[in-house]
Amino acid sequence: MLFDAREAERQAALDRYAIVDTAPEQAFDDIARLAATLCNTPAAAISLIDHDRLWFKARLGIDQPQLVRSRSLCGHAIDAPDETLVVHDLALHPGYAQRRRLGGQRPRFYAGVPLLSPEGHALGVVSVGDVEPRTLTPAQLEGLRLLTRQTQHLLELRRYLLEQGRLLSARDAEARDAEHARDALQRRHDDLEYTATHDALTGLLNRAGMTRLRAQAKARGALDTTRYVLALLDIDHFKQINDRQGHLFGDRALCAVADAITRAIRGTDIAVRYGGEEFLIVLPDTRLDGGAEIAERIRRQVEALEIGAMITVSVGIADGGPGGETPEAVFERADQALYRAKAMGRNRVVADDTPR
Numbered sequence: 001m002l003f004d005a006r007e008a009e010r011q012a013a014l015d016r017y018a019i020v021d022t023a024p025e026q027a028f029d030d031i032a033r034l035a036a037t038l039c040n041t042p043a044a045a046i047s048l049i050d051h052d053r054l055w056f057k058a059r060l061g062i063d064q065p066q067l068v069r070s071r072s073l074c075g076h077a078i079d080a081p082d083e084t085l086v087v088h089d090l091a092l093h094p095g096y097a098q099r100r101r102l103g104g105q106r107p108r109f110y111a112g113v114p115l116l117s118p119e120g121h122a123l124g125v126v127s128v129g130d131v132e133p134r135t136l137t138p139a140q141l142e143g144l145r146l147l148t149r150q151t152q153h154l155l156e157l158r159r160y161l162l163e164q165g166r167l168l169s170a171r172d173a174e175a176r177d178a179e180h181a182r183d184a185l186q187r188r189h190d191d192l193e194y195t196a197t198h199d200a201l202t203g204l205l206n207r208a209g210m211t212r213l214r215a216q217a218k219a220r221g222a223l224d225t226t227r228y229v230l231a232l233l234d235i236d237h238f239k240q241i242n243d244r245q246g247h248l249f250g251d252r253a254l255c256a257v258a259d260a261i262t263r264a265i266r267g268t269d270i271a272v273r274y275g276g277e278e279f280l281i282v283l284p285d286t287r288l289d290g291g292a293e294i295a296e297r298i299r300r301q302v303e304a305l306e307i308g309a310m311i312t313v314s315v316g317i318a319d320g321g322p323g324g325e326t327p328e329a330v331f332e333r334a335d336q337a338l339y340r341a342k343a344m345g346r347n348r349v350v351a352d353d354t355p356r
């Protein structure tokens with residue numbers, strides 16, 4: 001039971017390196033070659049004890065990529081993790097059931113240094129082997145131990161780099177999530193801003209949108225430095241249309257008028273659904289006669305609409321420009337002109353002619 005718990009901890013320690021069944025790596029291969037050169041043996045290996053097998057991270061002169069754990073010599077690493085095991089002649093130790101083949105021959109000589117984790121768990125063995133019985137000099141044994149220590153450092157470095165890679169990708173994922181959240185928030189903000197500043201029925205700017213636009217320096221500049229025309233457009237007898245044709249038809253008529261306005265103006269002009277059936281059109285860089293032409297074009301287009309009932313509009317226009325009058329005063333004059341258009345019988349454009 002105690003053994004099971006210790007073995008589980010040992011296996012968990014090995015698993016943290018995520019190294020078993022990975023591809024060969026030059027640094028580990030180099031250490032195995034150094035061990036073979038140092039000890040003058042035809043075989044050397046860096047092996048890891050994984051569940052019921054011994055898996056070679058690096059091997060030189062060994063035919064199989066892994067061994068059955070119970071038939072390997074690795075048990076010594078677990079039984080005596082601080083000791084180097086040297087078996088001068090395996091043939092004299094029938095207990096060591098050696099199935100491993102070294103270049104097709106049976107191994108006779110084995111020396112292995114346990115490979116430990118910083119907490120002292122036996123992860124595997126750095127070993128050398130030969131097909132002849134033999135021994136190692138004290139210097140060779142010491143060298144093998146030093147190479148084992150280097151392997152431990154290499155394992156730690158490898159685990160550290162893996163961990164850093166994992167942390168980096170986690171941070172990248174977090175940054176991506178934050179960016180998505182920011183984008184979603186921005187989209188939500190844009191949606192709310194659009195909803196707040198646009199009329200849901202016609203898609204034109206609403207009064208709040210117009211106010212927001214007026215507050216923008218660019219729009220203020222356009223009205224302060226160039227001549228412009230304000231047009232106030234009102235659908236005639238709209239109450240009657242609603243009463244006779246129903247509210248849904250009334251809504252359709254409002255959309256059709258908004259479309260007619262949008263079709264008649266330029267991209268730099270501004271159309272606003274100002275009230276229920278009242279629209280404000282701002283025509284920057286325009287003189288009164290030009291504004292009257294555009295207003296007349298809209299009026300004709302509305303008159304020509306074929307939506308099931310005749311619709312007409314009355315339009316009052318006034319011009320403004322740099323210096324003197326505020327846009328509010330120009331608006332007031334356009335409103336007066338609209339009033340006169342209504343009074344003169346509707347379905348017409350009236351330009352403000354107040355002497356100034």
Ligand SMILES: Nc1nc2c(ncn2[C@@H]2O[C@H](COP(=O)(O)OP(=O)(O)OP(=O)(O)O)[C@@H](O)[C@H]2O)c(=O)[nH]1
Nearest residue numbers: 234235236237238239240242247248250251276277
């Ligand atoms: N269907 C619909 N009707 C609206 C909407 N907003 C305002 N109205 C209606 O528009 C009508 C406006 O009526 P009035 O202000 O009396 O003006 P009018 O009937 O157009 O008369 P004149 O402007 O004098 O030609 C009212 O009946 C409102 O209920 C809307 O979004 N949809």
